Amino acid sequence: MGSGVRIAELSRRSGVAVPTIKYYLREGMLPPGERTSPNQALYDETHVHRLRLVRALIDVGGLSVAAVRDVLATVDSSSEDMPTRDLDRLMGTVQKAVLSIPDPADEAVQAEAEREVVDLIAERDWICGADHPAVGALATVLVTAQALGHSRFLDAVRRYAEAMELVAVVDLDYVAQANTVDDMLESVVIGTVLGDSAMMALRRLAESNESGKRYGRRKPDSA
C-alpha cells in the first residue's frame, strides 16, 4: 500500500514525460494529486491508470486531446447511481468524440441522404432516432460517395448494416459484463474507441483472407 508517489515516479510508471503530465493536469484530463504542501502532491495507481487510458485514446484511438478531455469529463461526472441514464450520456459523448465528420456542405442533398439513412434504419427495423448524430455522419459519407460517382456504395452500406448488428450485440455484451459502474463506464470508452481500431484491423485481415480465397492465396502486404 504505498499510497502515493511523486510526479517523477508517476512519469516512470506511466511512460509519460513529466511536462506532458503537467500539461494533462492543466487540461483537466488527469485529476490533481493529493496535496501534502502548497507545492507538493502525491499520485496513486488511479493516476497511472488514467494516464494509460489517455495515451490509449490518443495513440490507439486517434482522438484529439480535446476529445479525450470531453470523454473523460463525462466519465468523471457520471454518478454512481443512475447508471443507465449516465451510460447513455457517455455513449453520446464518446460517439461524438469518435465521429469526426464535418460540415455537410449542400443542405438539400444532405437532407435527401439523411432520408435514405432513415429508410435504411427502417428496413432493418432498428429503433434509433432520426436525430442520432451518426445519421448525419453516415449521410455525409453517402453524399461524398455519390459525388464521386459511387452511388452503388449505398448497397454496400446496406450490407454493412447487417454486420454492424452483430458488432453491436458484442458491444452491449461487453459493457454488460462489467462488474462495477466505473468498470462499465470505462468499458464503454474502451469498447468504442479500441473497438473501432480493432475492427479496422480485422477488416483488413478479413479482406486479405477473402481476396486470397477468391483470387488465389496471394499475400497482399505491400512493399
Place this chain on the structure above:
Amino acid sequence: MGSGVRIAELSRRSGVAVPTIKYYLREGMLPPGERTSPNQALYDETHVHRLRLVRALIDVGGLSVAAVRDVLATVDSSSEDMPTRDLDRLMGTVQKAVLSIPDPADEAVQAEAEREVVDLIAERDWICGADHPAVGALATVLVTAQALGHSRFLDAVRRYAEAMELVAVVDLDYVAQANTVDDMLESVVIGTVLGDSAMMALRRLAESNESGKRYGRRKPDSA
C-alpha cells in the same frame, strides 16, 4: 466539348480554394494541367474528380495530406494491365494509410499479442500472412486493452472477426463490380476509406438500436 477550364473555374467547380489547389499541385496529389503557355494551364473533369476524391479522403476519411499523396501515387502508378498484382499493392498502400497505430512499445508483450492474433486468424481458418501489417496493429490494440485491465477485450475481438468476415465479402464484391480498371482502383480506395467511416457510423446506430432493445427504447443521443 469545352475541354479545359482555368484554375479559377476549377476552384469554383470543386469547391477547393485556388491557393489550396496550387498546394495540392505542388504536393503531387493533383496532376498538372495541360499547358497552353509557360504560365497558363487548362484543367478538365478528371481534375475536378480528383479534387473531390482528395477532399473526401481528407474530410470524410480523416487521412493526412501525406497519406493521400501516397495512396494516389499508388493509384496513378498502377498499370492498365496486370490489375490483380497492382490491386494487391494498392490495398497494401491504402491499408497502411488508414491504419495509423504507432510504435509497439514493449517488444516481448507485443510479440505475445501477435501470436494471439495469429491464433485468432487460425481459429477462423483465415488465410492471411502473419506478416500482414494489420496483425501488428491489432496486437497493439490488444496490448493496450490488456494494459488497461481489459483482457476480456480479446473475446470481443474474436466475435468482431465474424462480423468482419461479412464485411470483407461486401468489400470484395464492391471492387469486383467495377467495370474498368480505373474504377476498380478507385473502388478499393473509396470502399476502404469511406467504408471505414460508414461502418463507424453504422456501429453507433446499431449500438443505439441494441441498447434500445435491451433497456427500453430510450434515444441515446446527447446534449
Place this chain on the structure above:
DNA sequence: CTCATATGGATAGCAGCACTGTCTGTTATC
C-alpha cells in the same frame, strides 16, 4: 543545518501540419 535536487505552477517556445497570402513576371482578354 545546509544545500543539491525535485516539485508545482505559470509562461513561453517549438515543431509539424494544412493551408493561405504575397509577390513577380507573364499572358489573356476586352
Place this chain on the structure above:
DNA sequence: GATAACAGACAGTGCTGCTATCCATATGAG
C-alpha cells in the same frame, strides 16, 4: 493598351500537442 487572371516561388498563419525555462518552495541526504 488597360485590366484581370495566371503559374510558380516563398513567406506567413493558426492550430495542436507537447517541451523548456523560471521561480519560489519543499524535500532529503550528509
